[in-house]
Amino acid sequence: MSGDETGVVIVDAELAEKAAPLAQRLAADGAAAKLAAQDPTLWGPDAESEASIRLSWTTLHKSSRPLIGEIEALRAELRSEGVDRVVLAGMGGSSLAPEVITATAGVPLTVLDTTDPGQVADALAGDLERTVIVVSSKSGGTVETDSHRRIFAKAFADAGIDAARRIVVVTDPGSPFSELAEKEGYRKTFLADPHVGGRYSALTAFGLVPAGLAGADVARLLDQAASVAETLAEDTAENPAVQLAAAWAAAHEAGAEKVVLADTGSGIKGFPDWAEQLIAESTGKLGTGLLPVAVEGPDAPGFADHGKDATAVAIGAPEGAAQVSVTGPLGAQFLMWEFATALAGRLIGINPFDQPDVEAAKKAARALLDDPEKLKGGEAPATVDGAVEVFGSEGVSTDGKLADVLRAFFGSVADGGYIAVQAYLDRLDDASTSLLRTEIAKRTGVQTTFGWGPRFLHSTGQYHKGGHQNGSFLQITGAVGEDLSVPDRPYTLGQLQHAQALGDGQVLAEHGRPVLRLHLTDRAAGLAELVRAVQEAAQ
Missing domain, CATH: 3.40.50.10490 (Glucose-6-phosphate isomerase like protein; domain 1)
Structure with a gap:
């Protein structure tokens, strides 16, 4: 299969065997053709109203x-x-x-x-x-x-x-x-x-x-999307969107609720970040769904050692531990992954077009912005270690040095759960923060995601609150040097950023999820201390 052709190969024989009946079911139901024809009944009566106004993307x-x-x-x-x-x-x-x-x-x-x-x-x-x-x-x-x-x-x-x-x-x-x-x-x-x-x-x-x-x-x-549109509307088990949806759903049925995404030389830059939002917001609700984990490559921790609770999907050639491989040019990939996600929703039993849990964090942030004194004062840190202030939700241990706090936090992750690193920082000047994902995943063996705040609130944020409730959340906030006023608004960008972090943490804690917030009073120094503490905690 050349890079210009769009296709899906299920590499893992056991997964292929489990996916085959689901692919046949979609084909027998005429699901792909109905989706292409914008049939809103595919996801059941509860979803029909929303689906009827959300299908023009086909x-x-x-x-x-x-x-x-x-x-x-x-x-x-x-x-x-x-x-x-x-x-x-x-x-x-x-x-x-x-x-x-x-x-x-x-x-x-x-x-x-x-x-x-x-x-x-x-x-x-x-x-x-x-x-x-x-x-x-x-x-x-x-x-x-x-x-x-x-x-x-x-x-x-x-x-x-x-x-x-x-x-x-x-x-x-x-x-x-x-x-x-x-x-x-x-x-x-x-x-x-x-x-x-x-x-x-x-x-x-x-x-x-x-x-x-x-x-x-x-x-x-x-043009690239048009080249694959007819294929995606075919009611066959060989339809690549049907194959991908069946692979995800079959793995999910077997307990693999996470999808680890790695680029293996596709030539497409940053595709896992786009797919992350599509999959997480579409499927992560009603206590179920697929958590996308975007990793650095096929040798990255989480992909190379994906375990039984995750499915390793290669975007490009089926390298390393890949269980599924997806190829094709960007325009075709956009449409194919959208088809696959919508069809996976049918198999999993959710409405892929709503996002019922996204608004909660926005409301919490707005409430904090409406109470400037509360936002400005905040709670005192439970622990201070160098340039890092430590805050924890109820039940999260904050005793000892930073390494001790992290050791306890990593050790408390639920079986089959995940760690979500959420960095409310500058994703250009503080770009090295993303290395924490690799360090934590490598040293803990736990599936670990990384998101820049508030960007991830419009992506994986839905899954965090609505998907499988086994996540542990590591928030990283940082001191603001020069703040920026927002014209004709009673808050600055720094205050808005702080409210978004606290608001989302509050909602996650209300869902019973552990939240550990580390505030860097000096971003560069604090980040260096944090990396050392992660390494020490996992020894």
Whole structure:
């Protein structure tokens, strides 16, 4: 199978045997063809109402074609004015797909899906004379994205630049954001298909506009999706989406509730991060689902030693311990994984289009922002070790040095559970924090995920609260040097970031999950101490 062909190979013989009856069941039920025809009854009567307005992604390879000319025209206009730096303000599905598309194409795109003041300040420090910001939000009410819009609008105005001419909007028709964009006279508003949920929106305006303005060939993406669309609608056990869905569901039935994703030379950059959101938000609910674990490669801990509670999926050639291999160009992969995830939802018995537990963390953060004194004061740390302050939810041991605290935390992980490292930091300047995933997974033998906050709240956050309740959560927050005010809002970015961390931790604790928060009073020094403590704790 060449890299241009889209296909799935179940490498593990035992898994292939278990998956075969499920693939046959999907084929006999006509599930793939019904999905392609946007039949909302596939997931049962409780899901039908939501599914009926969430299935237009199956034909985006056709319906998104008119966008190509609009994107190309705007890009040419901007470049004629010397504007060739594209910043994207978006969260979840509005940022992950464009990031994968542009990274794979090798074109620059500055992605803002953070509330870290330092990372936003770095984006502002770029050449504003050459900058256009794409603000992507279905409603416009996403707090992170709204904050970015306000901050950039002020920065443009302060620099003597007509802000309205430098703001491009992607939103749903008739949304409050589309009305605001018209009122403010923003440069252009692209209207996305409202019958597509965020995590299925890679081939809508949300994925294509920022990527296309940055210079990616988005027409080619649609061609790639079109090349596999008929195959994905076939009711056969050989349909690659059917095979992938059957493999996931069969493994889940056997107790493998985690899917470990590793790139094995596919040429696609960052695909596991996009697939992570798609799978986690779609399946992680009602106390069940599939937890995606994005790892560094086929030799990474968690993939090479996946164990019985996880399925190792290679994106590319079936290297190392891979049990499943998936190949194909990016546009085709987007559509195939979306089909597979929706079909897996049918087999597992969940609605793949809702996200019932996402709002809880947002509400908790808003409540903290409404109580500035509580947010500012907070609780005193249980322990301080060097540049690290230690906070723990009820039942989490905080006694002793940092290594002692971590040793107890790692030792208390439920059998078959997982550790989620959640870093509310700058994912560029504090990038080395991601090495904690490898260190912890290698030294504990426990499946370990890593997410940048608040980015992961729009991705794996749903699974954390709604999926299998066996996660242990390690939050990392850090001191803010220079904070950024949010124009016309009573909070700063640093306060928002802190509220998001505390709010999510509060909700997780209410679900009975252990939460250990480590606050770095000096980010560089604290991180070095944390790495040493992880190594010591696992000795």
